[in-house]
Amino acid sequence: MTVLLEVRNLQKHFPVRGGLLRRIVAHVRAVDGVSFTLESGRTLGLVGESGCGKSTLGRAILQLQRPTGGEVVLEGTELTTLGPRRLLEMRREMQIIFQDPFASLSPRRTVAQTIREPLDVHGIGSASERDGKVEELLQVVGMRPQVMDRYPHEFSGGQRQRIGIARALALNPKLIVADEPVSALDVSVRAQVLNLIAKLQREHGIAFLFISHDLSVVEHVSDHVGVMYLGKLVEMAPAKEIYRDPRHPYTQALLSAVPVPDPKRKSKRIVLTGDVPSPMHPPPGCPFHKRCPKVMEVCSKVAAPVVDVGTAARPHRVACHLYA
Amino acid sequence: MSGEPLLSVRDLVVEFSTERGVVRAVDRVSFDVHPNETVGLVGESGCGKTVTGLSILGLIPSPPGRIAAGSIRFQGRELVGLPESEFRRIRGQDIAMIFQEPMTALNPVFTVGNQMIDVLRRYRGLTRRQARGAAIELLAKVGIPAPEARIDEYPHQLSGGMRQRVVIAMALSCDPKLIVADEPTTALDVTTQAQVLEQMVILQREFHMAMILVTHDLGVVAETCHRAIVMYCGRIAEKAEIGPLFEHPRHPYTVGLLESIPRVGEHEKEDLAVIPGMVPDLLHLPPGCRFADRCRRRQPRCDEALPELDGREDDRSRVACYFPAEPPT
Numbered sequence: 001m002t003v004l005l006e007v008r009n010l011q012k013h014f015p016v017r018g019g020l021l022r023r024i025v026a027h028v029r030a031v032d033g034v035s036f037t038l039e040s041g042r043t044l045g046l047v048g049e050s051g052c053g054k055s056t057l058g059r060a061i062l063q064l065q066r067p068t069g070g071e072v073v074l075e076g077t078e079l080t081t082l083g084p085r086r087l088l089e090m091r092r093e094m095q096i097i098f099q100d101p102f103a104s105l106s107p108r109r110t111v112a113q114t115i116r117e118p119l120d121v122h123g124i125g126s127a128s129e130r131d132g133k134v135e136e137l138l139q140v141v142g143m144r145p146q147v148m149d150r151y152p153h154e155f156s157g158g159q160r161q162r163i164g165i166a167r168a169l170a171l172n173p174k175l176i177v178a179d180e181p182v183s184a185l186d187v188s189v190r191a192q193v194l195n196l197i198a199k200l201q202r203e204h205g206i207a208f209l210f211i212s213h214d215l216s217v218v219e220h221v222s223d224h225v226g227v228m229y230l231g232k233l234v235e236m237a238p239a240k241e242i243y244r245d246p247r248h249p250y251t252q253a254l255l256s257a258v259p260v261p262d263p264k265r266k267s268k269r270i271v272l273t274g275d276v277p278s279p280m281h282p283p284p285g286c287p288f289h290k291r292c293p294k295v296m297e298v299c300s301k302v303a304a305p306v307v308d309v310g311t312a313a314r315p316h317r318v319a320c321h322l323y324a
Numbered sequence: 325m326s327g328e329p330l331l332s333v334r335d336l337v338v339e340f341s342t343e344r345g346v347v348r349a350v351d352r353v354s355f356d357v358h359p360n361e362t363v364g365l366v367g368e369s370g371c372g373k374t375v376t377g378l379s380i381l382g383l384i385p386s387p388p389g390r391i392a393a394g395s396i397r398f399q400g401r402e403l404v405g406l407p408e409s410e411f412r413r414i415r416g417q418d419i420a421m422i423f424q425e426p427m428t429a430l431n432p433v434f435t436v437g438n439q440m441i442d443v444l445r446r447y448r449g450l451t452r453r454q455a456r457g458a459a460i461e462l463l464a465k466v467g468i469p470a471p472e473a474r475i476d477e478y479p480h481q482l483s484g485g486m487r488q489r490v491v492i493a494m495a496l497s498c499d500p501k502l503i504v505a506d507e508p509t510t511a512l513d514v515t516t517q518a519q520v521l522e523q524m525v526i527l528q529r530e531f532h533m534a535m536i537l538v539t540h541d542l543g544v545v546a547e548t549c550h551r552a553i554v555m556y557c558g559r560i561a562e563k564a565e566i567g568p569l570f571e572h573p574r575h576p577y578t579v580g581l582l583e584s585i586p587r588v589g590e591h592e593k594e595d596l597a598v599i600p601g602m603v604p605d606l607l608h609l610p611p612g613c614r615f616a617d618r619c620r621r622r623q624p625r626c627d628e629a630l631p632e633l634d635g636r637e638d639d640r641s642r643v644a645c646y647f648p649a650e651p652p653t
Binding site: 049050156158186187188189190191192194195198199213215216217219220243244253254255256257258259260261262263264269271272274275276 | 368369483484485513517519541544546547566570571580595598
């Protein structure tokens with residue numbers, strides 16, 4: 001397997017301005033030193049609760065929000081220092097699917113116009129070739145070509161999400177960042193869209209960064225799973241592994257909190273106390289120590305070291321003093 | 325369940341007039357809620373679960389909506405057609421509501437304490453000082469740390485989970501006999517959801533309340549409810565006690581829903597079972613079963629007439645299907 005994407009110590013800090021002169025008074029550390037690699041054709045699931053920085057991470061990788069530190073290497077090209085023209089070229093390789101299919105499609109463009117747009121921007125093919133491509137893409141996502149001239153409001157949420165996926169596929173990208181792609185959909189429709197994503201990956205060899213707050217959805221689609229907390233990756237492992245044997249106390253609590261549709265399985269729940277601290281003032285040491293049921297003295301003083309508790313073939317990284 | 329039901333809904337029909345015609349959001353829905361039990365009202369968007377909940381509190385916006393037929397009896401008293409002034413006395417006192425988004429239920433310009441004290445003075449006739457004490461006690465009960473300090477904060481100073489706890493505390497303040505909670509934890513993160521749900525189960529027992537939990541999440545239902553009502557397109561597809569419902573779902577829609585949920589700890593990167601197609605347009609409903617178009621057990625009879633719920637109201641499991649999956653005997 002070849003490495004498609006490598007993220008090294010990525011940071012995205014947002015300045016917070018205050019006072020009369022609108023001086024920078026603090027920084028929100030939305031993404032604070034994240035590193036990982038993604039192989040081509042694989043899916044990395046990224047989970048965490050609201051405000052953990054998972055969406056910002058996705059956007060920083062695509063350079064939709066320029067990172068404030070670290071590197072993003074896609075197929076050997078470092079993206080963070082690229083100028084606008086080279087970046088536009090690289091965008092062919094990386095696309096995004098948004099969460100809200102009602103907000104991400106322009107209500108004034110027909111389906112065909114929406115899906116064609118990336119082809120127009122990048123000047124791919126002749127006009128008739130582009131029309132042919134639109135038709136082909138609609139079929140790939142399971143829609144009839146007859147819908148080409150209709151507008152987004154005529155479609156349900158699941159169908160809109162298919163249109164968004166078709167648009168993301170238009171340039172044959174190697175990487176798609178899917179930011180909560182099924183969260184706005186009902187259960188029965190969600191399964192249809194998840195299966196579509198899985199099929200596309202199999203047939204087109206696209207790598208996905210799949211961002212979601214829903215642990216069960218992430219498990220279903222991912223090869224590897226990363227868990228984020230306050231801008232940091234606290235654990236990362238093969239999907240099977242992280243669900244069977246979660247190591248970080250936060251991952252353990254997160255997994256135990258998922259309601260299970262089985263009344264007989266009264267699992268032991270780890271109920272966390274307190275709220276997530278503000279990313280403007282993250283606590284010293286391990287970001288999770290104030291809510292951690294296994295907190296030790298060292299946790300509030302020293303940042304947690306990243307330890308590999310897996311094997312060379314199946315790395316399992318945890319940022320926790322328990323395993324140091 | 326034996327004994328007199330606390331709430332008895334019979335053949336409820338709720339209609340909305342839209343530009344395109346009259347939509348029947350709830351179509352002849354009947355169910356009972358007994359004291360101290362939690363009943364889940366589950367289904368996907370547009371199935372009528374929220375509208376059913378709202379009609380119990382007389383909160384259907386009219387126009388465009390109206391209760392076109394049916395009866396809702398609470399402690400033997402008919403609520404349909406009750407004048408607004410009478411309903412106000414029931415709302416909050418006897419039946420309370422918890423909404424999905426806590427910020428819409430809280431007034432942003434008053435402190436938590438002010439809002440709670442208002443309610444307590446008005447409905448329980450307490451003095452300001454007594455009401456403040458009672459409010460602090462309630463905040464402590466719903467699991468808010470340092471309630472003496474939190475009571476003087478404004479809603480925006482609280483996290484989402486804390487806000488929802490405040491809303492729950494307000495709902496409890498008049499010791500209601502029934503709480504209608506509409507997606508109370510949907511806007512919350514999983515770890516916060518776990519905290520709030522756990523608290524709600526404890527409080528329900530402590531306050532001897534009945535609860536109707538409106539939700540799309542079958543996991544939440546399995547963990548908190550005694551019985552559940554599965555709705556599809558304004559109709560009840562199946563209603564049953566939690567055990568039989570999850571072990572042997574009978575309606576093909578319930579079966580499909582349960583199969584299409586990916587479950588934590590069962591890692592399989594293969595296709596999920598899918599319910600094909602989409603929910604039909606409420607303005608153009610078929611004459612027969614509304615699920616028939618998506619159903620794998622469909623037979624000619626399904627397209628002829630709407631199936632009604634089988635059995636009787638106090639059966640452990642009832643289903644509206646001509647060809648349900650039969651539980652093993």
